[in-house]
Amino acid sequence: MRYNWQQPDWPEFQYDASAAQDILVAYAEKAGHVGGILKCLPDNIQSDSIINLMVSEAIKTSEIEGEHLSRADVMSSIRHNLGLENNAESVTDKRAKGASDLMVDVRHSYKAPLTEKKLFQWHTMLLGGQRRNIDVGMWRTHGEPMQIISGPIGKWKVHFEAPPSVNVPEEMKIFINWFNATAPKAKEEIKNPLLRSAIAHLYFESIHPFEDGNGRIGRAISEKILSQGLGRPVLLSLSEAIEVKKKDYYQALQRAQKSNEITHWIHYFAETVLNAQSRAEKNIEFSLKKTKFFDRYKNQFNQRHLKVIQKMLNAGVLGFEGGMSTKKYVSITRASTATATRDLKYLSDISVLERLGSGRSTKYKLNI
Numbered sequence: 227m228r229y230n231w232q233q234p235d236w237p238e239f240q241y242d243a244s245a246a247q248d249i250l251v252a253y254a255e256k257a258g259h260v261g262g263i264l265k266c267l268p269d270n271i272q273s274d275s276i277i278n279l280m281v282s283e284a285i286k287t288s289e290i291e292g293e294h295l296s297r298a299d300v301m302s303s304i305r306h307n308l309g310l311e312n313n314a315e316s317v318t319d320k321r322a323k324g325a326s327d328l329m330v331d332v333r334h335s336y337k338a339p340l341t342e343k344k345l346f347q348w349h350t351m352l353l354g355g356q357r358r359n360i361d362v363g364m365w366r367t368h369g370e371p372m373q374i375i376s377g378p379i380g381k382w383k384v385h386f387e388a389p390p391s392v393n394v395p396e397e398m399k400i401f402i403n404w405f406n407a408t409a410p411k412a413k414e415e416i417k418n419p420l421l422r423s424a425i426a427h428l429y430f431e432s433i434h435p436f437e438d439g440n441g442r443i444g445r446a447i448s449e450k451i452l453s454q455g456l457g458r459p460v461l462l463s464l465s466e467a468i469e470v471k472k473k474d475y476y477q478a479l480q481r482a483q484k485s486n487e488i489t490h491w492i493h494y495f496a497e498t499v500l501n502a503q504s505r506a507e508k509n510i511e512f513s514l515k516k517t518k519f520f521d522r523y524k525n526q527f528n529q530r531h532l533k534v535i536q537k538m539l540n541a542g543v544l545g546f547e548g549g550m551s552t553k554k555y556v557s558i559t560r561a562s563t564a565t566a567t568r569d570l571k572y573l574s575d576i577s578v579l580e581r582l583g584s585g586r587s588t589k590y591k592l593n594i
């Protein structure tokens with residue numbers, strides 16, 4: 227099978243942008259709307275919304291690659307990097323710190339041109355300090371093929387094979403030049419940032435320049451482009467939208483890597499980013515609801531109540547999985563069963579919690 231990089235027209239991608247024109251326009255409108263909503267909110271809600279989106283991106287971009295990070299560690303690390311929290315010692319998971327460092331740096335450096343040095347820095351942030359037998363902060367150099375595979379040992383299915391390692395430095399030099407030449411106000415500017423972001427993600431993933439971490443850095447590159455197009459850090463979690471339908475992501479990517487005609491990929495990616503922007507809008511609305519919620523119930527919670535409510539709120543827009551039960555309440559607060567039952571009844575009576583079911587199957591959801 228011949229892959230995209232093996233064909234004579236590589237990397238001259240062909241596409242019909244009109245096939246996704248409605249989505250491209252809808253994204254621009256929604257991105258402007260979300261930015262406008264955020265500007266009108268108090269500073270504390272703005273900060274809360276931005277941090278929650280960054281936390282979601284850090285966690286979900288790792289989940290796509292099969293790594294599950296502690297939300298508390300990621301939150302703490304991001305807040306520390308933003309100068310909002312001084313206690314960084316509690317973050318012991320190097321993976322959580324690396325993902326958080328990358329999110330913050332992408333946000334702070336979105337205006338700057340892309341360079342080999344910056345990509346190496348991102349790779350070191352993401353994987354440095356972890357006990358892995360791989361080269362960090364440099365292009366891959368191994369002689370064996372870089373393949374994307376699935377299936378049991380001995381029955382592997384090869385989905386894609388990237389260019390040989392010896393080709394990577396030159397391929398990345400061309401990619402970086404293309405990235406900067408197509409930036410806003412550059413000589414070959416691609417005016418629609420969503421279109422440019424889609425091409426960049428496929429282009430980078432097809433080269434697959436690192437031994438590990440390509441997916442996470444590829445998504446960071448896409449968000450950098452969206453931020454450059456807006457003239458401010460983009461307010462969405464691309465990885466969250468991808469992770470919801472991860473199988474569709476890999477299928478679209480594999481299809482696009484067989485040809486340099488990428489109209490189908492453009493449509494898929496644009497739709498995914500639009501979904502991510504819609505999710506971001508819901509997250510910002512959720513942050514506003516949280517503030518109003520605490521204003522409404524000021525001075526009506528003890529420390530146990532607050533601990534449980536915060537745990538439920540941390541689950542985000544989708545809600546606390548499985549609802550709150552007496553058993554979960556005891557586990558979170560270390561209270562007795564009798565106290566947990568009494569607390570849950572009180573929170574239900576004042577309409578903080580909504581009771582679902584009865585008897586042993588009783589669960590509660592947050593009435594935010």
